[in-house]
Amino acid sequence: MAPSEAATEIVVGEFASLSGATASFGQSSHKGTAMAVDEINATGGVLGKKMRLVTEDDQSKPGEAATVVRKLISREHIVALLGEVASSRSLEAAPICQQAGIPMISPASTNPKVTEVGDFIFRVCFIDPFQGTVLSKFALSKNWKRVAILTDVKQDYSVGLSQFFKAHISANGGTVVSEQSYSSGDKDFKAQLTAIKGTTPDVILASGYYTESGLIALQSRELQIAAPLIGGDGWDSPSLVEVGGKAVEGSFFSNHFSVEDPAPEIQAFLKKFNDKYHEQPDAMAALGYDSAMILVDAIKRAGTTEGPKLRDSLAATKDFVAVTGKITLNAQRNADKSAVMLEVRNGQFKYVETVAP
Amino acid sequence: MGSRSSLLICVLVFGVVSALFTGHPESAWPLAQIDDYLLNILIMAGINVILAVSLNIVSGHTGQFSLGHAGFMAVGAYGSAAVTQIGGKAILNALSFLGGAAPTCVFVLSLFVGGSLAAVAGLAVGLPSLRLKGDYLAIVTLGFGEIIRVVIQNTEAVGGARGLTGIPSFTTLGWTWGLAAFCIYCVSALVRSTYGRGFLAVRDDEIAAEAMGVNTTKYKVTAFVVGSFFAGLAGALYAHLIGYITPEGFSFLKSVDVVVMVILGGMGSTLGVTVAACLLTFLNELLRQAEQYRMVAFALLLIVLMILRPQGLLGGIDRWIQARRNRS
Numbered sequence: 001m002a003p004s005e006a007a008t009e010i011v012v013g014e015f016a017s018l019s020g021a022t023a024s025f026g027q028s029s030h031k032g033t034a035m036a037v038d039e040i041n042a043t044g045g046v047l048g049k050k051m052r053l054v055t056e057d058d059q060s061k062p063g064e065a066a067t068v069v070r071k072l073i074s075r076e077h078i079v080a081l082l083g084e085v086a087s088s089r090s091l092e093a094a095p096i097c098q099q100a101g102i103p104m105i106s107p108a109s110t111n112p113k114v115t116e117v118g119d120f121i122f123r124v125c126f127i128d129p130f131q132g133t134v135l136s137k138f139a140l141s142k143n144w145k146r147v148a149i150l151t152d153v154k155q156d157y158s159v160g161l162s163q164f165f166k167a168h169i170s171a172n173g174g175t176v177v178s179e180q181s182y183s184s185g186d187k188d189f190k191a192q193l194t195a196i197k198g199t200t201p202d203v204i205l206a207s208g209y210y211t212e213s214g215l216i217a218l219q220s221r222e223l224q225i226a227a228p229l230i231g232g233d234g235w236d237s238p239s240l241v242e243v244g245g246k247a248v249e250g251s252f253f254s255n256h257f258s259v260e261d262p263a264p265e266i267q268a269f270l271k272k273f274n275d276k277y278h279e280q281p282d283a284m285a286a287l288g289y290d291s292a293m294i295l296v297d298a299i300k301r302a303g304t305t306e307g308p309k310l311r312d313s314l315a316a317t318k319d320f321v322a323v324t325g326k327i328t329l330n331a332q333r334n335a336d337k338s339a340v341m342l343e344v345r346n347g348q349f350k351y352v353e354t355v356a357p
Numbered sequence: 358m359g360s361r362s363s364l365l366i367c368v369l370v371f372g373v374v375s376a377l378f379t380g381h382p383e384s385a386w387p388l389a390q391i392d393d394y395l396l397n398i399l400i401m402a403g404i405n406v407i408l409a410v411s412l413n414i415v416s417g418h419t420g421q422f423s424l425g426h427a428g429f430m431a432v433g434a435y436g437s438a439a440v441t442q443i444g445g446k447a448i449l450n451a452l453s454f455l456g457g458a459a460p461t462c463v464f465v466l467s468l469f470v471g472g473s474l475a476a477v478a479g480l481a482v483g484l485p486s487l488r489l490k491g492d493y494l495a496i497v498t499l500g501f502g503e504i505i506r507v508v509i510q511n512t513e514a515v516g517g518a519r520g521l522t523g524i525p526s527f528t529t530l531g532w533t534w535g536l537a538a539f540c541i542y543c544v545s546a547l548v549r550s551t552y553g554r555g556f557l558a559v560r561d562d563e564i565a566a567e568a569m570g571v572n573t574t575k576y577k578v579t580a581f582v583v584g585s586f587f588a589g590l591a592g593a594l595y596a597h598l599i600g601y602i603t604p605e606g607f608s609f610l611k612s613v614d615v616v617v618m619v620i621l622g623g624m625g626s627t628l629g630v631t632v633a634a635c636l637l638t639f640l641n642e643l644l645r646q647a648e649q650y651r652m653v654a655f656a657l658l659l660i661v662l663m664i665l666r667p668q669g670l671l672g673g674i675d676r677w678i679q680a681r682r683n684r685s
Contacts, residue, residue: 020647056645059652062606066599067397067642074392091522091601100393113522153510156519156603183507 009050010305012037012295013078015068015093017086018074020060024237025085025284029107032288032336033082035276036296046299053292054078058089065089066096073100079305082291085284087111087156093123103314105295107287108256108340110233111160115333120311122333125256126357130243131232132164134339134355135205135255139230140172144202148178148227150192150216151171152208155184161207161232177201184211184287189216190223197225198310209234214243221247228252236283241347248344254354256283257324258340260351269323283324294329325354389607398642400598403533404591405634407412407540410617410627411587414544416616417625418553420560421487421582422495424501425632426588426615427474428482431607432505433589435515436525437471441597443515445525468536468593475589476582477507483581487574490563502612510604520603521596528598536594540587545627547583556580560625621662623669633670 004260014033039054045051047261054076056068065084072078073096081097081104084090090109097104098118106114106123110131114227115121139147152158166176177199180192193216198265204220204227206213212229220229228250235253244251259270259280269289273281281289295318302313317329325337341352391399412426440448441463441480448466452459486497510518547553555576558566567573596602614637640658644651662670 069392070397074394088603092599095600153518159518
């Protein structure tokens, strides 16, 4: 890059699944990130320079992420990388960023292994063990001691969530009465649900994504299983209600933030997002926004975009007021922050409580 | 000596030259200026060449339509990663007397293990299924490819659905293109041998071949095992390039990608599929500028090519070269 260019702008890379299997997540987080960058530039940029966001699509395909990240680093000379939602693709990018000394911030990869890659890799979301613990604590607080677990073995996210939920609840007085599995794309869960029904659980954890979880709710009610369902942030989509209808009423799930939260920063974010895109933001959009804002904050404090200094500055992030809660980056470069529990009521996701780390 | 040997020489020279010059970032040679991105594409092209040429021996030369190539690639990737990542330290310690060459030895061992495991998987799949023909065989290989993937998905020892992380990045341009050259050489030599005549006989008319006393099952299984071995090598190179593998990366769609390369290049033409594999890898990157229209443009190009050249990009080129040679 020519020095004159370097003087006028700060280039930030983003890789996202704008097309392919998890396109909805990638597009949401991209909208949030792009909005944050526009906002920063509207208020004068960072360190007196404009920020330029270069986005590459990885098509939700394994292998593509590594290629586009190499392109961003060697062709666009980015100072930092934002992305990805899916842990599997963040794990491809992380070693490349670590080796190149480019700080990377993942908005929503919850697999603990992502930040274990090295000291240049950060995230702004909570991790699977924490979410598993939150769900387990919530179940225990409702006095649901007998739990059944239904895992999507095709999704690393679901496998991890189930594993950590099981570990916590078994250690804290609960019993896992049944463990069943399925694969993304399955439509019929009656065999698993019949097996679960026989063990009379108090609650069923459906740790997969919204489409299957909606169907699971529907079919569990058809089989007259009265136990409520709980799930993780993979449930966060209007499709959950579209698929599950009345059957998902009274179910709970953990999430990164709630649009009902009256906190001023959340309401301000909602308004800005609505004005720009004419739609409600979801958790991925909020996390995408936060990842960019944390980066800007770190660049400001570092006073430079040099990799090692920026990394140290990011690592020192403390009590940063973000849309998805107060974020402190801990020694493992993960975000210590709260989660919210939501209940599905009248087809909407109602705020129940905030669970502190 | 035909077009294949000249192609082989080109690939070998390219492999050696690139291996010599890309290892040193400070080197003054122009080739050393290749940035990380271009290097990555060149390596991916090499891996795709191995995949396409190895599938070509099954689909092109022997005429058996297989949709399970990604499954064998997965076996190779996981098998080799098991050597370097899971058994890495222990093996390194055992080989410590080799000094600085130890990591390379581990890598070579892992490549061999990956390829061999894939070949064994190929034998296990091939023996029962190659008695079937055409569509039935396609369905069976598709099924086996998926079975391999699902088994890996449910094997916690190799990470299950969460994938296997922390695989050392041993793959270099030299290794990739060197092995690509080795693959092209083996396939070319095999096709020209007695075995190769058997493959072609099976492809052209299986019943006639059988009537002439050709053991068709033996030839089909041989082609399948050789193809699987090289698919396993490609998988091993891929695993040590990306450093992280998930079962999702070896789905049916990956097999289809390879089938497209073979069909586009021209069934049975080693030169053709080599060119097609490189072309498709680069095209995929060049079309990045088209953003969301990329896949549309990609598909359109394929359709146009198939209408203009149904025999594939270079289908029949080998025969054409041979004919010209004979005339002169």
